Amino acid sequence: MSEPGLDRTAAATRAAELRALIDDYDHHYYVLDDPRVPDVEYDRRLRELQAIETDYPDLVTPDSPTQRVGGTPLDAFEEVRHETPMLSLGNAFSEEEVREFDRRVREGLEVAQVVYAAEPKLDGVAISLAYENGRLVRAATRGDGASGENVTENVRTIAAIPLRLRGEGWPARLEVRGEIYMPLAGFEAFNAAARNAGERTLVNPRNAAAGSLRQLDPKMTAARPLAFFAYSVATRDGVPDHQLATLERLRDWGFPVNPEVTTVRGVDGLLAYYAAIGEKRAGLGYDIDGVVYKVDAFDDQETLGFVSRAPRWALAHKFPAQEEITRLLAIDVQVGRTGAITPVARLEPVFVGGVTVTNATLHNEDEIRRKDARPGDWVVVRRAGDVIPEVARVLVERREGELAPFEMPAECPVCGSAVERDEDQAVARCTGGLVCPAQVKQRIGHFASRKALDIEGLGDKLVQQLVDTGLVGTVADLFRLDADQLTELERMGEKSASNLVNAIGRSRTPELGRLLFALGIREVGEVTAANLARHFRSLEALREADIEALEAVDDVGPVVAAHVRAFFDEPHNIEVLEALRDAGVRYQVPEDTSGPQPLAGQTWVLTGTLGMPRIKAKNLLQSLGAKVSGSVSGKTSVLLAGENAGSKRDKAEKLGVEIMEEDAFQALLREHGLA
Numbered sequence: 238m239s240e241p242g243l244d245r246t247a248a249a250t251r252a253a254e255l256r257a258l259i260d261d262y263d264h265h266y267y268v269l270d271d272p273r274v275p276d277v278e279y280d281r282r283l284r285e286l287q288a289i290e291t292d293y294p295d296l297v298t299p300d301s302p303t304q305r306v307g308g309t310p311l312d313a314f315e316e317v318r319h320e321t322p323m324l325s326l327g328n329a330f331s332e333e334e335v336r337e338f339d340r341r342v343r344e345g346l347e348v349a350q351v352v353y354a355a356e357p358k359l360d361g362v363a364i365s366l367a368y369e370n371g372r373l374v375r376a377a378t379r380g381d382g383a384s385g386e387n388v389t390e391n392v393r394t395i396a397a398i399p400l401r402l403r404g405e406g407w408p409a410r411l412e413v414r415g416e417i418y419m420p421l422a423g424f425e426a427f428n429a430a431a432r433n434a435g436e437r438t439l440v441n442p443r444n445a446a447a448g449s450l451r452q453l454d455p456k457m458t459a460a461r462p463l464a465f466f467a468y469s470v471a472t473r474d475g476v477p478d479h480q481l482a483t484l485e486r487l488r489d490w491g492f493p494v495n496p497e498v499t500t501v502r503g504v505d506g507l508l509a510y511y512a513a514i515g516e517k518r519a520g521l522g523y524d525i526d527g528v529v530y531k532v533d534a535f536d537d538q539e540t541l542g543f544v545s546r547a548p549r550w551a552l553a554h555k556f557p558a559q560e561e562i563t564r565l566l567a568i569d570v571q572v573g574r575t576g577a578i579t580p581v582a583r584l585e586p587v588f589v590g591g592v593t594v595t596n597a598t599l600h601n602e603d604e605i606r607r608k609d610a611r612p613g614d615w616v617v618v619r620r621a622g623d624v625i626p627e628v629a630r631v632l633v634e635r636r637e638g639e640l641a642p643f644e645m646p647a648e649c650p651v652c653g654s655a656v657e658r659d660e661d662q663a664v665a666r667c668t669g670g671l672v673c674p675a676q677v678k679q680r681i682g683h684f685a686s687r688k689a690l691d692i693e694g695l696g697d698k699l700v701q702q703l704v705d706t707g708l709v710g711t712v713a714d715l716f717r718l719d720a721d722q723l724t725e726l727e728r729m730g731e732k733s734a735s736n737l738v739n740a741i742g743r744s745r746t747p748e749l750g751r752l753l754f755a756l757g758i759r760e761v762g763e764v765t766a767a768n769l770a771r772h773f774r775s776l777e778a779l780r781e782a783d784i785e786a787l788e789a790v791d792d793v794g795p796v797v798a799a800h801v802r803a804f805f806d807e808p809h810n811i812e813v814l815e816a817l818r819d820a821g822v823r824y825q826v827p828e829d830t831s832g833p834q835p836l837a838g839q840t841w842v843l844t845g846t847l848g849m850p851r852i853k854a855k856n857l858l859q860s861l862g863a864k865v866s867g868s869v870s871g872k873t874s875v876l877l878a879g880e881n882a883g884s885k886r887d888k889a890e891k892l893g894v895e896i897m898e899e900d901a902f903q904a905l906l907r908e909h910g911l912a
């Protein structure tokens with residue numbers, strides 16, 4: 238209880254004191270790992286503050302420690318665009334790949350040895366935390382890197398994350414990135430309590446962290462023992478110019494930073510760090526799946542830039558996957574969205590890397606032959622992080638008696654169409670594209686999925702019913718469904734039916750990129766789809782594009798270009814596109830937000846020694862829209878010639894290609910604000 242007779246002014250002063258004290262206790266506990274007071278004392282202070290705030294509700298501040306669980310349950314999470322995209326990380330599984338990474342970095346920076354920051358790689362959920370004037374204003378999941386979900390109310394309940402920044406010198410706007418995870422002790426304790434209460438237990442710490450953040454009711458998240466480590470900042474304002482120094486600064490500002498972060502020199506330093514953390518792994522108290530290396534100097538990071546969405550200056554070096562032995566019960570085949578037939582191993586259930594595995598991929602027919610996998614064999618199952626479990630090898634020496642080898646079926650097990658396999662291709666395919674219910678269902682499921690048209694409530698079970706009852710044969714049929722037809726389906730009430738009709742209605746105006754991804758063109762993932770949309774800006778223009786025009790798009794090579802062309806050359810696909818249009822589907826083309834692209838359509842070639850690392854010049858040119866190629870040809874627009882330019886210059890002169898010297902290049906950069 239608050240002291241009786243505490244007047245408003247005294248209450249305000251005391252509340253401020255208590256908030257500072259409790260923040261301090263949290264900081265000592267979570268950041269310094271050095272608890273200052275026993276739990277009873279902490280609780281006493283928190284209750285005293287709560288009592289004052291009950292007496293004087295207008296004194297409550299949003300960043301008061303009593304307000305961590307203030308939010309009301311949501312209906313859905315709002316989408317947040319990341320102003321600075323959340324990049325992804327390249328992976329290495331071997332020493333060789335790490336050496337290759339270091340070699341590329343040294344070449345890019347033109348130095349003999351590189352200083353790296355190294356840190357453990359947590360197996361949790363990546364998050365971005367925005368602070369304005371020192372206060373936490375937004376927390377968003379990584380999502381696809383370009384946009385994620387607003388999970389602010391849930392994140393506020395995590396005591397390790399500061400609601401306001403400590404210390405001084407922080408910029409007015411700060412965006413901190415890091416990993417939310419569940420410590421093993423908390424995971425065990427939560428499950429022990431759940432078992433006692435006869436409630437559901439959490440499967441593993443990673444799923445537990447992800448699932449906890451996805452709760453619509455912040456009270457559910459608050460009950461989960463989550464923690465956080467910061468690993469980067471979105472922008473360089475107000476922070477030191479090196480990775481390790483920045484993390485130390487973040488620690489001063491109140492963020493937990495992994496105590497294992499350090500700097501190392503050269504590839505030998507990287508490998509020694511990997512070995513040292515591997516030794517410590519079991520005693521860390523949280524799951525990690527490897528370590529992360531980052532070039533320490535931010536200027537060097539900028540010089541190196543990134544490819545697709547992965548920085549050239551960072552690498553995740555993964556620990557070997559976890560393996561277990563179990564029995565192969567049977568080999569079934571599954572038909573994928575594009576007809577690919579994948580053999581699947583049915584296994585005696587086995588616990589690998591934190592989950593129970595009953596199915597694993599056998600990839601393709603050749604793999605099965607190579608491994609000589611036969612139903613009845615003992616096999617090694619491997620699971621690496623998030624990837625699909627696979628049968629790594631067969632313990633042929635443990636085989637007892639005769640076992641029959643696997644035969645790939647000649648007909649699709651779902652539709653009976655012929656199974657075809659090209660000479661030079663590992664994958665067998667069902668040829669029943671438009672008639673095979675397995676392919677039809679998966680195409681529709683993909684069309685409705687989150688990263689495609691995001692039709693809420695249209696899950697696999699429902700798609701199955703819609704196709705089996707004949708209500709839906711192509712994706713266009715979805716837009717003609719009415720609530721009366723839907724209520725005829727099993728387990729479909731009037732309310733769900735009208736919800737689904739509404740959800741379908743809301744997806745009638747997708748962004749072009751999402752629509753292209755939703756169509757399920759082979760090898761066209763969400764990034765490629767977005768690139769195609771940005772480049773062509775209309776379905777008609779894309780439909781007309783020839784191979785050469787397609788290959789001019791970022792990330793599109795000959796294979797993807799051929800798949801896109803083949804898709805639009807297939808009359809049935811055009812019919813579906815027309816049916817979508819007739820059903821009222823209208824795609825949107827977002828504003829072009831990339832900077833001016835004055836060099837769009839030009840191909841540049843670099844030669845000789847420039848006043849900056851070549852990779853930097855390449856990044857700058859690409860940011861202005863140019864393509865950068867390795868050799869001079871008739872298609873070259875400009876040859877950028879540094880000192881001691883040799884044969885490329887001769888060739889350019891012969892072909893009459895424009896040659897630009899370094900001074901003119903610098904002037905061009907200045908003109909566009911890049912130097």
Ligand code: D41
Nearest residue numbers: 324325326357358359363468469529551
């Ligand atoms: O511990 C991690 N899981 C971790 C993830 C880490 N320590 N550092 C990371 N650094 C980055 C960059 C280099 C892009 C800033 C990351 C991740 N990214 C990351 N997490 C999920 C996707 C990428």
